[in-house]
Amino acid sequence: MGWKTVFISSKSKLSYKANHMIIQTATDIKEMPFSQIGCVVVSTTQTVITSYLIAKLMEQDIKVIFCDNDHDPCSELTPYYSNIKRNQNIEKQISWTISKKEQLWTEIVTNKIENQIQIMKAFHLDTTEVIAELDQIEDNDHSNREAIIAMKYFPAIFGTNFTRGTHDEITNVMLNYGYTILLSTINQEVVSQGYLTQLGIHHHSLQNDFNLSSDLMEPFRQFFDLEVLKLRDEEFNLDTKLRLIDVLNHEIKYDGKSYLIRNAITKHIQYCFKFMDSKKDSFIKVGIPDEV
Structure with missing residues (x-):
């Protein structure tokens, strides 16, 4: 698990490719390796995130936090099976x-x-x-x-x-x-x-x-x-x-x-x-x- 908190504040699409999170906006496409990510904060309700990316983030124990219309944290995702014990x-x-x-x-x-x-x-x-x-x-x-x-x-x-x-x-x-x-x-x-x-x-x-x-x-x-x-x-x-x-x-x-x-x-x-x-x-x- 990485150390960076990725803060998504503008309209975008989040998807998965080869152990990277793809961040696609109207003007740009960025790739962020999972090895660097500790947490993803989705601060806008205008973001689309694929279910495949969510599954892959959970496999890597990467926290995902969603915000409401006021941009305040309202929910989070945690994996079911993150520890064999x-x-x-x-x-x-x-x-x-x-x-x-x-x-x-x-x-x-x-x-x-x-x-x-x-x-x-x-x-x-x-x-x-x-x-x-x-x-x-x-x-x-x-x-x-x-x-x-x-x-x-x-x-x-x-x-x-x-x-x-x-x-x-x-x-x-x-x-x-x-x-x-x-x-x-x-x-x-x-x-x-x-x-x-x-x-x-x-x-x-x-x-x-x-x-x-x-x-x-x-x-x-x-x-x-x-x-x-x-x-x-x-x-x-x-x-x-x-x-x-x-x-x-x-x-x-x-x-x-x-x-x-x-x-x-x-x-x-x-x-x-x-x-x-x-x-x-x-x-x-x-x-x-x-x-x-």
């Missing part, structure tokens, strides 16, 4: 113990909150209340410190009048777009490693097909928060979307090594699964760089 892994996933789930969720939430604190410190914001809340976190976050801290964190970095509930506000639109791209990337990794996105360790909504991905993505959300902080005064246009997608290509440290975020996500999910299968005893944290 899928049935075995699903059986293990079903048998994960409650104590293991609670232990991992505590680590994930703590990691997320620590990243939020790091961002606040980078912008010289008062972290006293947030740190005090973190100090009170319980196993499985039974007291829901995550939500309490979110109500302090978002107004602190985006302004006192900001609330995550205002879906048509430009900052929220950007955050939602970035988080959707992140969620799709997590889905791709979960499925490619032979697990079900529906069965979470903490999220368990009957209306959410991505409960597990919603759990595992939490320590990576803050990288999109940082990018939105840079973009929030700009228009939400094609360039803005491309910059949000490109967050996945930012470099970070994970387990003492440098990775692109998209590759760190792979390592993070692999490690979480090993932790749940009792092959690892500790949790490796996803860290925000000191200089943001």
Whole structure:
């Protein structure tokens, strides 16, 4: 699987030829080798894509995201048979113990909150209340410190009048777009490693097909928060979307090594699964760089 995100924003036809994706517009024809493609974002409803290309993309575990009339992500494609150990892994996933789930969720939430604190410190914001809340976190976050801290964190970095509930506000639109791209990337990794996105360790909504991905993505959300902080005064246009997608290509440290975020996500999910299968005893944290 490649590293490039192919963003289709104009009327075009997508087809297959010799392990390449063919992008045909009114004025041009381009060929993109599968070996370079990690994800295809179809951002316009004026695009035609052949079923043969879809089948070939799924064979290569290449994510495809479709957008609606407003150019916002609305659905994605994931393959059925992307891992030969899928049935075995699903059986293990079903048998994960409650104590293991609670232990991992505590680590994930703590990691997320620590990243939020790091961002606040980078912008010289008062972290006293947030740190005090973190100090009170319980196993499985039974007291829901995550939500309490979110109500302090978002107004602190985006302004006192900001609330995550205002879906048509430009900052929220950007955050939602970035988080959707992140969620799709997590889905791709979960499925490619032979697990079900529906069965979470903490999220368990009957209306959410991505409960597990919603759990595992939490320590990576803050990288999109940082990018939105840079973009929030700009228009939400094609360039803005491309910059949000490109967050996945930012470099970070994970387990003492440098990775692109998209590759760190792979390592993070692999490690979480090993932790749940009792092959690892500790949790490796996803860290925000000191200089943001």
